[in-house]
Amino acid sequence: MPKYFTYKSIEDLREDIAKLGLSIRLETEIKALREPVKIGNFVAGNALGIHPMEGCDGTLDGKPDELTYRRWIRFGQGGCKMIWGEATAVLDEGRANSRQLLINDANAKDLEDILTKTRQAHREEYGTDDDLVIGLQLTHSGRFSYKKPFIAFRHPLLDKTTFIDKKTKTPIPDDYPVVSDDYLLKLEDAYVDAAKLTYNIGFDFIDIKQCHTYLLSELLAAKTREGKYGGIFENRTRFVRNVIGKIKNELGDKLMLATRINVYDGLPYRKDEESGIGVPRPYPIPYPYAFGVNETDPLQVDLEEPMMLVKLLRNLGVKMVNISMGSPYFNPHIIRPFERPPIDGYESPEHPLIGVDRHFRATSEIQRAFPGLVIVGTGYTWLQHYLLYAAEANVRDKKVSIAAVGRGAIAYPDYAKDGLTVGKLDPKKVCLTVGFCTALMRAKNNELGQFPTGCVPRDKIYVPIYGESKRGVKRDA
Ligand SMILES: Cc1cc2nc3c(=O)[nH]c(=O)nc-3n(C[C@H](O)[C@H](O)[C@H](O)COP(=O)(O)O)c2cc1C
Structure with a gap:
């Protein structure tokens, strides 16, 4: 098993970055991260955030349970001033697992309670929560819904590993239908209902989730889909445009809109049985089955359409965009560079620093193109305690507005508190990406x-x- 994270000092890390020809910069004097960030009508008191991190620990009907409370409260105490609340399904059938949160009338009080307790925990620690911005991620898990797959288009590679029966690993049959336009139209209204509930509960923003190849993310890639939600870019963005339009009709500008998007879906990978290393599944060229990829060389990022998407969303009034990439199911090294493979994964086919750099580069290109938009960056956790220095450099260099951490925050929920008070992170508390x-x-x-x-x-x-x-x-x- 290769060991990548072997650094005894920041110089060792810098050496590897240089050797690999990457542009990751590290700054050890923490200044820019302490500066407040204006997000719409809110102000986050610093430039550190927590990504949506679901704990799969809700009740069967989708309410937060004991461990959900514990996680949120620890995040509240942790010192980040932007907490991006976890994936919460807008419909039961769109949940990714039986314990994912679900937003509906019956669960609204409980979601309000967890928000209140998270804010209270923050106030107790820092005296105020006026500068704490908390949102909720609204999702439909699409192809990865746990009860049955909802697919936006027939995907020649992924359909072979999309199971109608997970126990027997029975792939979806050739005549399995894609979700109908009518289904999508009704789903738009479910998002609007969820947005209204989220607003009434008191969250500062909603995230219309369009990442990690769940349903709305898959729709962005639905180039081969027929009808009004597929094909040209305008059709593939119809769903999100309609949802935003309908929310604005109902709530005006009262609810702040945000979105987490994939700027690069990448290719599906599988484990090479001999080496254990990830290899792309054989793919056709051109490859019209993913968003943000170069169709003639899908291993390469192509930001042309993601840039168009960000521009469109900004013009529709979205105030904050969280940049992500890849899929937890078919290319985990892209979404979250790791040291040791996930249980259903493979050894990383690249040095994890290359994955970190891919995140930083794409994010910085988008931030540079949209300097007035709050861009939240991903991909920091693999750097362990050095992540703070990369975050400082990226914020200072205006490559990102808020640096946020996912796995690193469940390992070390008060990473921001340490980072901003002591000026460094404790290597004994960081995520080891194992x-x-x-x-x-x-x-x-x-x-x-x-x-x-x-x-x-x-x-x-x-x-x-x-x-x-x-x-x-x-x-x-
Ligand atoms: C246990 C776990 C739960 C996650 N839950 C969510 C989620 O609810 N929504 C989401 O957009 N991403 C989710 N992610 C992805 C993370 O937010 C993040 O994008 C990813 O871990 C890479 O960031 P990191 O390197 O800082 O961990 C999850 C990841 C893990 C490992």
Whole structure:
């Protein structure tokens, strides 16, 4: 198993960055991260954030449960001033797992309660929460919905690994329908209902999630789909344009709009059985099945359409865009560079620094093209305690407005507090990117059909949970 993160000092890391010809910069004096960031009518008190990180630990009807509260409250205490609340399905059938949060009338009070407690935890720690911005990510899991797949278009590679029965690994049949235009039209209204609820609950913003190859992300790539939601760019963005238009009709400018987008879907990978390393599944050229890829060389990022999308969204009034890429299911090294493969993954086909650099480059190109827009950056966690220095450099260089952390925040929820007070992160608390959180996410063998996820190496309450998931012991908590 290759070991990439071997750095004893920042110089060692800089040496590798130079050797690989990458442009990642590190700044050790923490200044820019302390500066407030204006987001629409809100102000976040610093430039550090927490990405949406679901814990798969809600109740079966989609309310936050004990561990959900614990995670959110720890995030509230952590010192980041922008918390991007986790994936919350707008319809039960669009949930990615049986314990994903679900927004509806019945759950609104509970979502309000978790928001209140998160804010309260922040106030107790920092005296005020006036400069804390918290949103909620609204999602439909599309192809990856746990009850049955909802596909935006027939994908010649992914359809082979999209199962109608996960236990028997039965792929969707050739006559499996794509979601109809009528379904999408009704789904737009479900997003609007969810947006109204989110606003009434008191979240500062909603994220109309368009990343990680879930339904709205897949729609952006639906070049081969027929009808008014497929084909040309205008059709592929119809859904999000309609949703924003309908929300504006109902709420005017009262609710701040944000979105997390994939700027590069990449190709599906599989594990090479001999080497264990990830290799792209054989793909046709041209490759019209992904967003943000060069169709004649889909290993390459092509930001032409993502730039058009950001421009469109900005013109429609979106105030904050979180830049991401890849899919947790078919190219995990793209979405989250790792040291050790996730349970259903493969050894990284590239040095993880290349993956970090891919995130930073794409984000900085977008931030440069839209200097007035709040751009949130991804891809920091693999850098472990050096992530703070990359965040400082990127914010200082105006390559990003807010640097946010995903896995790093479940390992070390108060990373921002340490980063901004002590000026450095504790190497003993950082995420090691060794994949236990994904292993728990994939563990379904209990009564609830889903184990909760968290950081096994850094958060001891997840150690017995992980043990049970390995043993396949039935548990009901
Ligand atoms: C356990 C887990 C839960 C996640 N939940 C979400 C989610 O709810 N919504 C989302 O957009 N991304 C989610 N992600 C992706 C992260 O937000 C983030 O994009 C990814 O981990 C890369 O950032 P990092 O390198 O800082 O971890 C999740 C990732 C993990 C490992």
